[in-house]
Amino acid sequence: MLVLLAHTGYAQQTSLYYKAMYLEAQRSPVTHKIPLDESTKDVLRELYAPNTNITVPLLDGNPLLKDQFEDAPGSGVSALRQPLAAVGGLNVTNLADGLAKFLIKRSKEELSVAFFQGFKDDLKKYPELKVLFPNTASFIENIEAYNYASFLQTLREGFQADLMSLPTGLRNLRTLKPAMCLDGNKKCTERLAAIENFFEKNELSILYVASTIVMDSLQAGANIADILHAIAEDEQTDKFQDVSNISNAVLLADIFSGSLRSKDADRVWVTRTELKELKNTDRLKLFFGMILQKCVLEDIKFNVNGNNVSFASLIKAEDTQRYYTYLETIVSAGTEVNQVVKDIRTKKAANEKFTSDNYVQYLNASVDAVQLLVNLEQFKITIPPAQLQNITTTLRSAISVYYNIRAENYASAISNVFIIVDHTLSSSYEHKDKILRYGAFMASIVQAESADQVEEAIEAVALPAGSASIKKSADWNIALNAYLGGFTGREYLAEKVTDRWKTMRGIAAPVGIAISHRVYTASVTAFVSVLDIGAVASYRLDDNTSADLPELKLQNIFAPGGGVIIGLPRWPVSIGYMWQVGPALREISDGSAIISSKVNQRQYLFVGVDIPLLNFYTKPRNK
Known part of the structure; x- marks a missing residue:
């Protein structure tokens, strides 16, 4: 394990777990302190601002690192040297017989044309639809509504392209500005102002954007730890750090997740066996001392009873064994995630399909792990149950969107998107039904397997039952x-x-x-x-x-x-x-x-x- 820390250039890519184990191994059997040489300084450098001079007095300012280090008589061998892996009178006989059929059929045809004309008009009135469905918008805007049947196959291809890239479209809603409204339309301006306000002032926008990152990252093959880090690095999370417990919970969860990352490509986090090696009191103090310093560097804080409290101030040296319980729950949940990741890699190597059972297992294991990461009761931080539920519901729905898009089950994907919007954007945006209507229609057209099913899909949206x-x-x-x-x-x-x-x-x-x-x-x-x-x-x-x-x-x-x-x-x-x-x-x-x-x-x-x-x-x- 110590050889893994042999390349200085990659020191900051090593998780805190391995750093704590390495530092403990350097402890002098005589003084029971860790010599502060270039090797140990490299291990600690990412915990402080750039160009900070790492000294014993500086480390003693951290209550958990105090009295654990001593000046070394000379420079040691650099410690972090090896990279780690990361993912009227007319004859109307026939008319009378077929009037009801004629009226209904003809009205459906007229309503279908009216629907496409309405879609075309809505693309002008609702810039958000253009952002969500760019391929569809560019095509429909250039054909007459009454010609839709002639271009149905091309439309279908555009629909599918937009549904495949739906996560990006959803995230791009934050680029909307009131100035984008046609001729400064008042209703449009008010609507886009509400969307802009949501992304600028509502902390639920963190969850909304996080859901789209989950979808895109899963499509790219990332694991849950990579996804959590991407969410923590996103501008939406950073924007609310000074005012939002959700933002800081995400950032802190990422710190703990990163600190437990495994060097094994088949695993996301360290194993239970590896974690037990950290249970030694001194090693725990080293580990949580570095966590504390990382939280100082990232300025992690929570609103507790109306007061902003630095998370670092809540970490006490005497409570490290209790904090270890928190790590155990994460690693325990991560064990199943590790197993699923390994199974998926095995299946890919054997050209086997990722089944629905694998998906359900991965979904449950990943959500359970994240839920435990943001449950900070061991540190006397209570996230309201409703917020925790919102986080897990949004995450589950986002993973479901990914799976359903992957399985080309677009109708279900749209339903999952609706759940996400309902749990986040709903209070700021009152037109989600329009997104659902057009999205569900596009999904039905793409999934239709015959001309009759296409006709039924059009009729269902043009003149729905009910x-x-x-x-x-x-x-x-x-x-x-x-x-x-x-x-x-x-x-x-x-x-x-x-x-x-x-x-x-x-x-x-x-x-x-x-x-x-x-x-x-x-x-x-x-x-x-x-x-x-x-x-x-x-x-x-x-x-x-x-x-x-x-x-x-x-x-x-x-x-x-x-x-x-x-x-x-x-x-x-x-x-x-x-x-x-x-x-x-x-x-x-x-x-x-x-x-x-x-x-x-x-x-x-x-x-x-x-x-x-x-x-x-x-x-x-x-x-």
């Missing part, structure tokens, strides 16, 4: 709407001479304009009907295979009228009262149409499924 719930969540909504259900009521039959009012029951399928207002978790709708294809719907419920229908004209299904409809909470089911003129088409039976030659009218109560076809206007709920 559109009826918009009426119950928005203050106001105007839409082209249909209802399909059973009714009972009274009808005025003009062709009769007597008993013109008749009770009737059947299937109603009115199509028209719905103006809706939210009432608690329900909705009230003023509905103006234009058509009613209830007779055709009733026929198709009985026989959905026949290709032949009687000849129909548009006036046969024309049914102007109005009504009031109540949308029930939670379900896309409505109860309503309707008054209508017509429709003239009364029934289809045995291939023949029964059509009234007179203008009839009816009023009825119905219970039906609410089917929005095309949304015209939505006013969001006031919060």
Whole structure:
């Protein structure tokens, strides 16, 4: 082990564990002190500011290093010499038969075009979308929305490229400035100012950026200790060091992690057996003395009961055995990390795949180790449980993003990103749903294995199931709407001479304009009907295979009228009262149409499924 410390140029790359062991080995059996020669000075040099003269009085100023060193009579052999490894009248027979299908299919097509046009418009209004999805943005901005189907494969390739580089896009959100808004749009300016403020003033931005570093570092093959160091070195962590316990916890965790790094490429941290060699009181004092000095150099401090307290001031020589327990928990958790790293290297050497079991094992072991690193109760520093939970949740989600991107399971990756945003950026940014919507859409397109699945993905985002719930969540909504259900009521039959009012029951399928207002978790709708294809719907419920229908004209299904409809909470089911003129088409039976030659009218109560076809206007709920 001592030979490993044989190259001066690499002294600062050796972990404190090996330095403590080396220094202890230099202790004089006569004076019981360590001679301070060039060799031992090299070991200690990284703990002090550059060009500091390492002397015995300087070391005696550290309560744990006091009386452990003495001046050497001459220069010794340099100690750190070897590097260590680190990772109207028209004939509408067919129309009547297929009107519902036509309206729904056509509305989906129109809504798909509208969706892509909306995406294009949003890329202009939301600079953050351009940052997140740069390849998609550059392409969509240069095609007309109605041509999207012709370029779907190219779009798909752009989607995949953006999803693969999503960690970088997420991190680049911190480059956004209000000045990037088109024509100084007020809403955009306020939104980007909120994002800028988040990265400048909210300590949760440390976790947000840390999550993106985790994703990128894992893709590059780094281990958890390397990742922790990258987070500690990032500008976001440094920015909040004077005011944030999270920042200082990360920096301190990195110091302890670095101090326990193993020289073995197959391991991240030292083993339990190696750690036991440090348990000697003098060695522990050396180890924690260097930790103390490192904390002084890095200015590690925590807010305790409203006061900033230097972490170095909390380290006491008499408590080193208690601190050893902290090291034991880390190394214990690190043992499993070491094993997984070794297994992964073995699999790579044998060209075997990194399985989901390996992933779950690595995820749990790494998160457990980090959780223990930032749990500083042995040093009388308490990180609030909610903050600890936030750290581990963000870390787990970030590792999950990496794994899901690697497995090309992009939809799950987007869901994991949403969790990260929800735990960090959510309070500063109220438009995360838009990121989720477009991200999930892109993921669905990339993962689609057939043209039908691509179509389903577009339909799902353009007109998602559950559109009826918009009426119950928005203050106001105007839409082209249909209802399909059973009714009972009274009808005025003009062709009769007597008993013109008749009770009737059947299937109603009115199509028209719905103006809706939210009432608690329900909705009230003023509905103006234009058509009613209830007779055709009733026929198709009985026989959905026949290709032949009687000849129909548009006036046969024309049914102007109005009504009031109540949308029930939670379900896309409505109860309503309707008054209508017509429709003239009364029934289809045995291939023949029964059509009234007179203008009839009816009023009825119905219970039906609410089917929005095309949304015209939505006013969001006031919060």
